[in-house]
Amino acid sequence: MPEYRRSLDVYQGYNYKKDKQTSVGFITKMKIGDTDLTADQTCKDPTNPTQDLKVMAVLSGVLWETGVTDAVYFSGQISTPNRQNVALMVITNLTNIVTVFQFSVYDYDPLAKKYFLAFQSNGTDMNGLIEKRGEDLNLSVADDVSTEVQSPENYAFQIGVKPQASAQALHISTADQKNVVKSWGLKVG
Numbered sequence: 001m002p003e004y005r006r007s008l009d010v011y012q013g014y015n016y017k018k019d020k021q022t023s024v025g026f027i028t029k030m031k032i033g034d035t036d037l038t039a040d041q042t043c044k045d046p047t048n049p050t051q052d053l054k055v056m057a058v059l060s061g062v063l064w065e066t067g068v069t070d071a072v073y074f075s076g077q078i079s080t081p082n083r084q085n086v087a088l089m090v091i092t093n094l095t096n097i098v099t100v101f102q103f104s105v106y107d108y109d110p111l112a113k114k115y116f117l118a119f120q121s122n123g124t125d126m127n128g129l130i131e132k133r134g135e136d137l138n139l140s141v142a143d144d145v146s147t148e149v150q151s152p153e154n155y156a157f158q159i160g161v162k163p164q165a166s167a168q169a170l171h172i173s174t175a176d177q178k179n180v181v182k183s184w185g186l187k188v189g
Helices: 010-014 080-091
Strands: 004-007 024-032 035-037 041-045 048-055 057-064 072-078 098-109 114-120 126-130 139-141 155-163 168-175 178-184
Touching (some): 010 024, 010 041, 010 057, 024 072, 080 139, 098 155
Antiparallel strands (some): 041 048, 098 126, 114 168, 168 178
């Protein structure tokens, strides 16, 4: 079965350079349980570098095995306040694992000579649940500050999110104007 897997350039995510064409991605919104994780980092929109994006996480990787019930896995960098909130969730017995999020991953099209949205929620809230691995939730955050990008201070973060029981859509593109919409989650009842 096909999968969507990208290693993303954290440095380019934080420090956009127009002469560099590496894949980048962001989580622009995330709420876990009753906790809103703040979009408190400012990055450039690769499709329009004069515009700023407010992001919750600058992604270092994303994976989705493209199945309708498969989890979407994100790894990335989050701010100190968000790190504190996620760390608290990790050490407490988190019972509300409902997750609402929005994200966007950008690739560069060498034929069109521009960035395009390669994998995204299309500005729509995606409704999921934190994936469980045995008894543990697939949610983690580093204790130590990352060194790849030193300012702003940021921490490695990882989450796996399974879809809630509702029909949703994720958007994938292989190049500029080469788009497909795939189902994520099944409506029950």
